[in-house]
Amino acid sequence: MIATSPPGDLLPDTGLLVHPVYLAGRGDTATVYEALYDTRGWGKATTATGLMFTSPRQDAQVAYLPESRYGGWKAVQYRGPLGTPLWWATFSRNTPAEITSAFTTALVEGLPSNHRDFLHGGPDLSSPAGALAERGWQTDDTAMYLYQRSPDGHAYFALRKGDLDDYMELEGEGPAQWTMYGCVDHVNGERWHADFTSATPLYLVRKAVLALSSTEPVERPLSGIPERNLPYVTVSPVGAGTDQRRSAALARTPHASEAGATPTIAPAAAGVPVSGPSRRR
Template identity: 45%
Template sequence: MPSASPLLLVTPVYLAGPGDPFTVTFPLDTAPGWTRTETADVLRYTSPCGRATVAHEPAAGPRSWTVRGYLAPDGEPFWAARFGPGTPAEITTAFTTPLIDGLRSNHRDYLEGGPQYRPGSPASLLAERGWWPNPNSPSGFHDQIAPDGRAYYRHRVGYQPPQAELDGQVPASWAMIGGSPHRPLWQADFTIGVPFYLLTRSAVALAVHPARRLRTDIPRANRPHVTTGRAAPAAFALSAEEPPTPASAPNSTTAGGPRRR
């Protein structure tokens, strides 16, 4: 009998496909004090302090997640992060995992002087990894483009009312886009007020994390543009730090297109 298809480490993560929802739900299901409620309309996790929720609402699209932050339990949302359909689960989890930990200290552990603080903005960290500014960014936005030209990090320039962002009436302050802004494979949006360390951790995941996939999980159109390596059982540990090295030499072609700096 033929052996089962091996798990692969796939880079870049933004072309790897959405992945397994378990990657998102497992840290939430096992986080102390977080409660899970499920109806036909929504799967929701609520933090022990009541100041954050992580929800999958099927009406918003398959495998989409919305994270909301509150100043007080049962209050109105103060900020939101929306991970649209198709967003790689590793990017969503790079946001929710430090949120779980950060709420224990009211985010202080992740601010300057805290034990989990990491210097650098999302834009500077991406620039260090070869993401380059788009001279043709649309009016009102500043875009950085991945080295292979197949993902964007977008910052909206100028003030918009925070409530209008939360209601989706205006573009969010920041966005991560797989593919192109005109034909996105997926998009994640972050409103003003999102704790900056969460945005930074997601940006690092966007730039450097591999994804663990079966080859059949990788969208067919993306396969010529990714690099894969065999994933050993302990080779992948999700965090927002630098990724592991694949367990073996790559076994597929590398991403096509020019590498621009």
């Protein structure tokens, strides 16, 4: 499919359906909060470093940490209440919200059974790599990594090969087991990325992978799509209207603007460019 970038005479808040998701921009992070806010028993707190959500058993935390090395989100599960970490997953600040929310939603659903309900049989048993292969992603095998790349070459999922001490991995002193990222310039371009340590439950990684490789378009205002990505995305206009559930979640979210919420989408005539200032290409 040939990418069709939006015309230059659209208003910045024009609502667009964008594909692929990995080039669509950060999006509305209210979708990341929804599962955490809507699940009974999860504690919520605003801290000096960001936002913190704690599971009912205090054996898992999900945090928005804007001042951390890469900003964005971090999820951690512990052996017991606030005990030794078992695994962590991080999502940099520009990770599309659909990918992060797929992971956090699956975590909320699977944690009460300690992931047991997702480990035996059913579609969630298949590997992340298998899911990508089924969707036509190509495999590149190197000495250190097994890469799977999207058909357009702008997104990757990488499996680290070889052994790494679990403690070093959890301390961030070496690469995580899995990494996914998207960018249009692999040498100099800015990219978003997400990392998952080796003990991360496989079905959680798979949920993120399915969101990464989804062929469904996502909604963004024109201003929410990174300018460097415009020549590489396929877009179509959407009508006016705001998702009431998402708006309610955003309204009750502390520091929502710092978390990367997108502006309200303005009306756009379907298929008709809206006159206004041109964007620099």
